[in-house]
Amino acid sequence: MPSTRARAAVPWLGCALLATAACGTSGGGTPHRAAAADRPTAAPAGAEIATVRGTSVVIRREPGGATWRTLSSPNDYGAPRVLLVDADRGDWLKVYLPLRPNGSTGWVRASDVTLTRTTRRVEIDPRAFRFTVYDGDRVLRTGKVATGTGGTPTPAGRFFFTELVRPADPRGAYGAYAFGLSGYSPTLSSFGGGPGQIAVHGTNAPGRLGSRASHGCIRVGNPDITWMARNLTLGTPVDVLSS
């Protein structure tokens, strides 16, 4: 059994002993949440974040398999390469990858990375145009977002922060900070000289928060992105619900 799942089971043990009905479950959730339903590392124990030790890391399709991809560290923005851990099998870790197609996973040697843990995660609800930052099950912060338009939608799924960039012009379209995400636009293969990568970033048009206004990125208010920059780490899980 992966260790993350083993740790996740502990609170439920007490739950079952006390009163199963009182602890309850979500009843399977709604279809709206189905895209991010399988979240083995989003349990109260938190998510594990793998930071590459050397200048690159080999990705394999299965533990012990042939080299599939190699990711450099630091990444193209100069940030240390981090990967969100999906499953832990001792010597091998299954990780989410910042590659197309969105949701790609692969395996890395545990000895090639250092592990840290966060109990915080971000949830984006495109229907409500809101973000919520959780610490375990506790809400730390919530606020308005703008998401992609119909032609350039924000993709749903589980992502993670890959880098934190402070734009040269804090009054520009990206606002005070931009957290790059591990996901990509489903409709744009490139944008502004980049690969169509999406992000959570501030804005110079706060009046458009609460609407579909972006090319796929998730815009938040500058006070909110500043708070995130001070309180969230690279590798933090970001779950974008289905719209």
Add this chain to the structure above:
Amino acid sequence: MRLKTLIIGGFAALALGGGLAGTATASFADGPATPSASPAPSKSRPPVNAPLPAPSASPRERCPKPRAGKNAPPRNCVSPARPAPALPGHPTYTG
């Protein structure tokens, strides 16, 4: 008698917990049942969007001690994650 009760209770708890583990993990991960509603305010918790205390300078390491006699694979130390410094740059995200 009391010790016996405790032992039996412990085994029952382990068995019950193991059986629920798969379902319980997935259910919790789905988050609160009502996505747009915040949890009920608690007197012991600060209000939502309240400033958080600054992170401590040296996060406490939580590395498991090696188990004597066990031939366990080497594991990395898992310590709390820390906010990363922002890099100056010109983003090319989709905006």
